[in-house]
C-alpha cells in the first residue's frame with residue numbers, strides 16, 4: 001500500500017492517475033513560471049524559531065474566517081475544471097471541506113454547477129466570480145449563487161485577461177478532452193479516471209452551459225476567456241457588483257499595498273493576497289514576500305488572507321506568523337483530488353492540519369491566534385529592496 005506522508009506524495013499520485021493535460025493544467029504557471037517557482041521557494045527562505053520547555057498541551061488551530069468558524073485557518077481556493085481532475089471533483093472537494101470544517105470556494109469555471117454542488121452539500125459554500133462582458137449572465141449567476149445559499153462572493157480581480165501557460169497550448173487543453181490519438185493513448189493509462197468520467201454527466205462547464213448566450217468555443221477555456229471576460233472591470237463595477245450581491249465580499253488577487261488600501265477603504269470583508277498561484281503576471285513577487293507590505297498597510301481594517309505556494313502546515317504557520325489572518329490552498333487539495341478523489345482532499349487537509357499543529361507546538365505555541373513574527377527567523381533582505 002502506498003503510504004501518503006505529505007502533499008508531495010499526493011502530487012506524485014495525481015500525476016500518475018489524471019490525464020496529462022489536466023495534471024499539467026494544475027501544475028503550471030504562466031510564461032517562464034518564475035513567479036510559480038518563487039511562490040514555493042520563498043516559503044523555504046523563512047525559518048522557524050524553536051522553543052523548548054513550554055507547556056504544549058491543549059492546542060488549537062481553529063479560528064474564524066469572515067466570522068465563520070473554521071477547523072483551521074485554511075479555505076479551499078476556487079480552481080477551474082476541478083471536475084476534470086476526478087469525476088464530479090467539485091462535489092467531492094466541497095463534501096470533504098464540509099466534513100472537515102473548512103470553507104470551499106466554487107469557481108465560475110467549475111465543471112459541477114452551483115446548483116449541483118448545493119444539492120450535494122448541506123452547508124453554504126462560497127462562490128468565486130469572474131466578471132464577464134455579458135451583464136445579463138453576471139446578474140444571473142449572482143442570483144443563482146444567492147439562491148443556492150452561497151455565503152460569500154469571492155471576486156477575482158487578477159484574471160480579466162489570461163496569462164499564457166505554454167503547456168495548455170501544447171496539450172490542447174479542453175473540457176472534455178478531444179479524442180485525439182495522443183489523448184486517447186494517454187487516457188488508456190488512466191483507467192480509474194476514465195471509469196469515473198464515463199459514470200458522470202458532468203463533463204463541461206456546468207455554470208456556463210445553458211446559461212450564457214452567444215458563447216463561442218466553450219470547450220476551449222483560453223478562447224472562451226479571451227472572448228467573454230470583461231477587460232473593463234474597475235472599482236466602479238466592483239461597487240455595483242457588491243450592490244447586486246448584497247452579502248459578504250472577498251477580493252482576490254491583491255498584490256500591492258496601494259490596491260490593498262483601496263480594497264480596505266472599499267470595505268471588503270477580506271482580501272486575498274494572491275498571484276493566482278503564479279498563473280497570471282509572471283515576474284510578480286511571491287505572495288509571501290509581498291505580504292509584510294500589505295500587513296503594514298491594512299492590518300485590522302480587513303481580513304488579510306494569503307494563497308499561492310502553500311504546500312505544508314509549516315507554510316501555513318509562516319503565513320500566519322507573517323501577519324495573514326488566514327490562508328487558502330489551491331494545488332495542495334487538487335493533488336489530493338487527482339490522487340484519490342474525495343478521500344484525497346480529506347487526506348490533504350489532515351496532513352496540513354497535523355503539520356500545522358505539530359509545528360506550532362515545536363515553536364512553543366498552543367493557539368494559532370498567538371503566532372507572530374516572534375516565531376520566525378526571516379532573512380533581513382527577505383522582502384527585498386525593490387525600487
Ligand SMILES: Cc1cc2nc3c(=O)[nH]c(=O)nc-3n(C[C@H](O)[C@H](O)[C@H](O)COP(=O)(O)O)c2cc1C
Pocket residue numbers: 025026027039077078079080107108109128156252274275276277278279307308309310328329330331332
Ligand atoms: C488549476 C488551477 C485553476 C485555477 N482556477 C481558478 C479560478 O477558476 N478562479 C480563481 O479565482 N482562481 C483560480 N486559481 C487560483 C487559485 O484560486 C489560487 O489562487 C491558487 O491556486 C493558489 O496557489 P497554490 O495553487 O500554489 O495554492 C486556479 C489555480 C489552479 C492551480
